[in-house]
Amino acid sequence: MRPEHTSHVIAICSGKGGVGKSSIAVNLGLALSRANHRVCLFDADAGMANVNILMGLKPTYGLEHVVLSDMKVNDIMLSAPHGLKVIPGANGIEQCADLSSRAQVKLAKQLADIERQFDYLLIDTAAGMADSTLSFILSAQHTLLVITTEPTSLTDAFSLIKVLRRKGRRRNYHVIVNMCSHVKQAREVYTRFAGAVSKYIGVNVSYAGYILQDESLRAAVTMQSPVALFPETDPSCRHFLRLADSLTAKLAETPAQPALSRYWYRLSQNARSNKSTDLSFHVLQDRLLELIGQGKIPVHDLTRLRDQLNKVLAPPVEKHLPRFDSHRFGSQQQLISHLRANPDKPISELIPDTH
Structure with a gap:
């Protein structure tokens, strides 16, 4: 050919x-x-x-x-x-x-x-x-x-x-x-x-x-x-x-x-990849907040989960978490009660595979 x-x-x-x-x-x-x-x-x-x-x-x-x-x-x-x-x-x-x-x-x-x-x-x-x-x-x-x-x-x-x-x-x-x-x-x-x-x-x-x-x-x-x-x-x-x-x-x-077109196509792919990474971070963050609101994540696992996320995604989770939403989750005391109700359930079961 x-x-x-x-x-x-x-x-x-x-x-x-x-x-x-x-x-x-x-x-x-x-x-x-x-x-x-x-x-x-x-x-x-x-x-x-x-x-x-x-x-x-x-x-x-x-x-x-x-x-x-x-x-x-x-x-x-x-x-x-x-x-x-x-x-x-x-x-x-x-x-x-x-x-x-x-x-x-x-x-x-x-x-x-x-x-x-x-x-x-x-x-x-x-x-x-x-x-x-x-x-x-x-x-x-x-x-x-x-x-x-x-x-x-x-x-x-x-x-x-x-x-x-x-x-x-x-x-x-x-x-x-x-x-x-x-x-x-x-x-x-x-x-x-x-x-x-x-x-x-x-x-x-x-x-x-x-x-x-x-x-x-x-x-x-x-x-x-x-x-x-x-x-x-x-x-x-x-x-x-x-x-x-x-x-x-x-x-x-x-x-x-075809050097010129290949170069600009690679730039577009890099930009798309970076955008995808940022999107995945925010999706995962929203899912995490949803599970907290449902009382499905033990309090003592939150720190470990945060550290794991920080190793994979940037910027750190604490820079993105919004202020406590009492309208969505109820009072802080109610949230703590929900979290303590399931102290032994592994996090892997609480957060489904996003891939």
């Missing part, structure tokens, strides 16, 4: 802002599209929304309309030159990790549909290490890390990998050296960075390529016309066509996986 098609999911990130990350994301997406690949660029930078600005797009809807209404991702998707598709998600992304389990399941299904439609799904994340940024990086199969020759760029990128390593990301790091003066400098910067990451974090990174300092890139931002739209003979455009070819060859070594 032929396996179902899915995208190579790539998170484009950086340790700090100002390193040209979004510009690389846009131009790489266009370059891959020019090579006849089906590409979708997901703007996951909640604060800047640079993808829209760099291409002169004016989205009407965002990701929040998908998770909070009946709209689908295809309904908010924008069309860019060469067949590139753009998902504008500037609003509402920071709340994605805090969605209800039902909303996360919906998001996971929508993302699974998107992954089946494209060859490459590029995620332009926010710079830095905010929780929402880390979530999107961890949800991708590959991490494309943008660095420059500046020391702060290198140290912040080092810190980002260190945090991701602690969260379980150990492989599929690809590094682009941006704003370098020449090829030799790019190689030297990458070699120093890769050596430090390997020695002190225990993670191996690969060299994805470089982008030279280019005034055309700055002018393209002002004109809202990315350099990847220039003729193939233009030097600025050739940088990204070369980068797209290099990345295509590198990713061909690893089978694509």
Whole structure:
């Protein structure tokens, strides 16, 4: 049976802002599209929304309309030159990790549909290490890390990998050296960075390529016309066509996986599991109070029962028990009399199996 098609999911990130990350994301997406690949660029930078600005797009809807209404991702998707598709998600992304389990399941299904439609799904994340940024990086199969020759760029990128390593990301790091003066400098910067990451974090990174300092890139931002739209003979455009070819060859070594949808589905499962645990606690607590009211639990067993419950469920029982309900149980003296009437009956018979 032929396996179902899915995208190579790539998170484009950086340790700090100002390193040209979004510009690389846009131009790489266009370059891959020019090579006849089906590409979708997901703007996951909640604060800047640079993808829209760099291409002169004016989205009407965002990701929040998908998770909070009946709209689908295809309904908010924008069309860019060469067949590139753009998902504008500037609003509402920071709340994605805090969605209800039902909303996360919906998001996971929508993302699974998107992954089946494209060859490459590029995620332009926010710079830095905010929780929402880390979530999107961890949800991708590959991490494309943008660095420059500046020391702060290198140290912040080092810190980002260190945090991701602690969260379980150990492989599929690809590094682009941006704003370098020449090829030799790019190689030297990458070699120093890769050596430090390997020695002190225990993670191996690969060299994805470089982008030279280019005034055309700055002018393209002002004109809202990315350099990847220039003729193939233009030097600025050739940088990204070369980068797209290099990345295509590198990713061909690893089978694509539905990483993004799986990640959000796991989040929904975790949220549902936590909700189920909380519900079970309150159900058991209500049952316990009901049995006390019926006089079916000996007083001398209450402490032992409480300790047993505390080992299994949190928060502790005493933090949740309401004040004595005299309307329901009668006076406290009457309750004590009921409890003392059955001193020998085991608790296992008083509380039925809830499973």
